[in-house]
Amino acid sequence: MSFALTILGSSGALPAFGRFPSSQYLTIQNQHFLIDCGEGAQMQLMKYKIPVHKINRIFISHLHGDHYLGLMGLLFSMHLQKRVNDLYLHAPKGLDEIILLQLKYSKSTLSYTIRFHLFDPDQPTTLFENEAVSVETIPLLHKLPCAGFLFREKQKPFNLDKEKLLPSMKLQHLALLKTGSDVYDETGKLLYRNSDFTLPPAPSYSYAYCSDTAWNEKMIDQLKNIDLLYHEATFMEEERSKAIETKHSTTLDAARMAQAVHAGKLLIGHFSARYRDLEPLLIETKSMFANTALAIEGNTYTLPHEQNH
Amino acid sequence: MSFALTILGSSGALPAFGRFPSSQYLTIQNQHFLIDCGEGAQMQLMKYKIPVHKINRIFISHLHGDHYLGLMGLLFSMHLQKRVNDLYLHAPKGLDEIILLQLKYSKSTLSYTIRFHLFDPDQPTTLFENEAVSVETIPLLHKLPCAGFLFREKQKPFNLDKEKLLPSMKLQHLALLKTGSDVYDETGKLLYRNSDFTLPPAPSYSYAYCSDTAWNEKMIDQLKNIDLLYHEATFMEEERSKAIETKHSTTLDAARMAQAVHAGKLLIGHFSARYRDLEPLLIETKSMFANTALAIEGNTYTLPHEQNH
Numbered sequence: 001m002s003f004a005l006t007i008l009g010s011s012g013a014l015p016a017f018g019r020f021p022s023s024q025y026l027t028i029q030n031q032h033f034l035i036d037c038g039e040g041a042q043m044q045l046m047k048y049k050i051p052v053h054k055i056n057r058i059f060i061s062h063l064h065g066d067h068y069l070g071l072m073g074l075l076f077s078m079h080l081q082k083r084v085n086d087l088y089l090h091a092p093k094g095l096d097e098i099i100l101l102q103l104k105y106s107k108s109t110l111s112y113t114i115r116f117h118l119f120d121p122d123q124p125t126t127l128f129e130n131e132a133v134s135v136e137t138i139p140l141l142h143k144l145p146c147a148g149f150l151f152r153e154k155q156k157p158f159n160l161d162k163e164k165l166l167p168s169m170k171l172q173h174l175a176l177l178k179t180g181s182d183v184y185d186e187t188g189k190l191l192y193r194n195s196d197f198t199l200p201p202a203p204s205y206s207y208a209y210c211s212d213t214a215w216n217e218k219m220i221d222q223l224k225n226i227d228l229l230y231h232e233a234t235f236m237e238e239e240r241s242k243a244i245e246t247k248h249s250t251t252l253d254a255a256r257m258a259q260a261v262h263a264g265k266l267l268i269g270h271f272s273a274r275y276r277d278l279e280p281l282l283i284e285t286k287s288m289f290a291n292t293a294l295a296i297e298g299n300t301y302t303l304p305h306e307q308n309h
Numbered sequence: 310m311s312f313a314l315t316i317l318g319s320s321g322a323l324p325a326f327g328r329f330p331s332s333q334y335l336t337i338q339n340q341h342f343l344i345d346c347g348e349g350a351q352m353q354l355m356k357y358k359i360p361v362h363k364i365n366r367i368f369i370s371h372l373h374g375d376h377y378l379g380l381m382g383l384l385f386s387m388h389l390q391k392r393v394n395d396l397y398l399h400a401p402k403g404l405d406e407i408i409l410l411q412l413k414y415s416k417s418t419l420s421y422t423i424r425f426h427l428f429d430p431d432q433p434t435t436l437f438e439n440e441a442v443s444v445e446t447i448p449l450l451h452k453l454p455c456a457g458f459l460f461r462e463k464q465k466p467f468n469l470d471k472e473k474l475l476p477s478m479k480l481q482h483l484a485l486l487k488t489g490s491d492v493y494d495e496t497g498k499l500l501y502r503n504s505d506f507t508l509p510p511a512p513s514y515s516y517a518y519c520s521d522t523a524w525n526e527k528m529i530d531q532l533k534n535i536d537l538l539y540h541e542a543t544f545m546e547e548e549r550s551k552a553i554e555t556k557h558s559t560t561l562d563a564a565r566m567a568q569a570v571h572a573g574k575l576l577i578g579h580f581s582a583r584y585r586d587l588e589p590l591l592i593e594t595k596s597m598f599a600n601t602a603l604a605i606e607g608n609t610y611t612l613p614h615e616q617n618h
Contacts (some may be wrong), residue, residue: 013390015352021382039382040349043324063414065385069378073330073348076374080323080582094414101410105372105403107453144416273389 002029003153003205005228007269008044010295012234012248013066015039016273020065020297022211024230027048028153029132034058034074035149035209041070042077044295048298053083056130059135060091061211062121062146065223068095072102075110083112089150090127090135092112092145093118121147124222142247147182150222153204155180164197205303212270215253220260227303229263231296232270236284239272254286263303265305269295311338312462312514312612314537315351316578319604321543321557322375324348325582329606330375331520333539334359337462340562343367343383344518345457350379351386357607362392366437368444369400370520371430371455377404381411384419392421399436399444401454402427417506430456447531449522453557457520459531462513464489473506514612521579523553524562528571536612538572539604541579545593548581560590564597574614577602 004027009020021038032054034041045052052074060068067229068091078087089095096116103110119125119137122145128135131154138148157178165174173183173192173201179202183192205227212220223229234248243250249257251268258266266289271278278294285292293301313336330347334354341363342578343350354361361383377400387396398404405425414420422528426436428446431454437444440463447457466487474483482492482501489510491597492501514536517529521541532538551560558566560577567575574595580587587603594601602610 014386015355017384018352018356020352038378040352043327043329046324047327063411065382065411065415069382071347072374073324074431077323098407098414101407102372102374103405106374147340265332 003027003207004300005207005230005267005302006048006050006300007267007295008048009036009038010269010271010297011038012270012272013064014074014273015066019271019274020044021069022061022270023070024209024295025055026151026207028151031130031133032056033151036061036067036211037071037074038066039070039073041068042074044297045074052078052232053081053085053300055087056085057088057278059127059149059209060095061140061148061209062142062144063092063098064144064146064212067211072099073097074085075099075114076106076108078112079108079110082300083110084134086115088115088117088128090117090119092121092147093253098156103172119147121145136222138208138210138219139216140210140216140219142212143161146212148213148219149209150206150226151208154205155204156201158198158201160201166192171259203304205304206229210257213249214247215249215256220257223257223261223263225262225264227264228267228301228305229258229261229265230267230269231257233268233281233285234272236275236281239274247279251285252288255285255292258289258292263289264291264303265301266292267295267301268292312336312516313609314516314539314576314611315357315359315365315609316604316606317350317357318345318347319578319580319606320347320375321579321581322373323582324375326585328380328580329353331370331579332379333518333604334364335460335516337460340439340442341365342444342460345370345520346378346380347375347377348378348382349577351383353606354383354415361387362394364395364396365394366444367397368436368458368518369398369404370449371451371453372401372403372407373453373455373521376520380404381408384423385415385417386415387421388419392419394426395422397424397426397437399426399428401430401456427465427536430454445531447517447519447526447528448525449519450519450525451523453520457522457528458518459515459535460517462516464513465510467503467507467510470506470508475501512613516612519566521556522558523556524558524565529566532566532570532572534571536573537576537610537614538567538570538574539576539578540566542577542590542594543579543581545584545590548583549615560593561597564594564601567598567601571598572598573612574610575601576604576610577601 009024011019317332318326
């Protein structure tokens, strides 16, 4: 699976019915990200046998406890496990101070370096980019400055059509064909037309994580045609006034957003402690957006969608 | 059960095999205490159906993460559950700063008041005392300043021997008899000799919690004749050099302490992540101190011992 999301926690602020607070593990082409890190995330990572040492980047959406209180424990455990690689921590300003204060009082010097990348959640910005993926913030509407995260795969290499390749081709020609270019000789003469020797690249996928937010029209443009949309749905529609008061969303807010951006699939989560049974939330959301699933702890959602299990 | 200890977490610094870090819930005569509060303690309190709203005092032994990282989440959850009563927090200096910083960044004003009682773990001191119980610190030997806690019941009321009470007795006479006094009339004449109308009080029990410590001879005097001793046993005896290096105890350190103080019963915990199976630790400890039990999450240990389940 080159694009896979595993839910570690999907509870709202108050953990209930054995559900843990927000945390997700995302892999894209051998890159390993942690998205939010609610209390107990390290236990969940262990429970689902996730290779913690491979996680090199952590993204924290905002400084409500249910989204970051598992981080300090995870940082200490990485130290106890003798982590060496730098850890990149993308978070709103303040989390650095919270972490450093606790390191001070525990008289700890970690076995690895934390690279803080602090951002302003209200300003859209690109947090990270390499040859395979980019990560942007999504400004959300919440009681605290809060950002979602948009993960986009870049265009993948063209696939070489092995049956058509010629014995005369050199490695550098193949490398050029993979980028989508035609190949010319030194004199500028066309040697190989790309379309004769390649098949289209595998599709590039995208995932948006919208942790805590009221209905937010402003993000529609940014999320157009997203393949997988995680949108919080703390409440059923009948609790709309509570949703407005706490700057959270209802099931139908999430569904409406999925509709508006033509999402491939919608995942809902951040469930209020008032709901033991989540089925009614799923049914209500599906009434407006059929391809919806509950974010269930331990479940992995892959792109393309058909491999989901 | 008027004296009952429930284990919420018994893992060492690195949670493993589903074991949570240190936390215990202690009730003594309708008083409800939380002792240490490792990550996930609030989930454990919920799992074991403990009435969180009744907990009015929390004791934190030291500022290593595995002993306090569950506190912030618990404090937020108490707020979400609309707690009103003051919460007394006995902790080493620094925890106040850690909590206040996180409240600041989450822009939270709690629904209740935290009363910080900060103490110096290296100085023996009485943290709390009322008519039923006293709580003292036990200076421990660890990498950080660290205190255990000694809970002692005060002498309980004498029991009235109902068969012997006289119709002429007034309520104030009964109250005096319960304190252990004889009853005199206004002229100083003996009306009722205490021993004629009472049975001895129920025994008063004591519990000592020694969270993280190397072998510490200095605490023997303080813990003499303790009824229930929790003593960490992070390692088996074969890891003695590791125990010395990390200022922790082995099974036999714990057993030796239980012997030295003539403990009624020994509980061991704070198990290293290297031990999946805890039975060998129990066997090794029992080889020196027979009345030993493992601190197993969800188990409740009561005083007197025979009611244990």
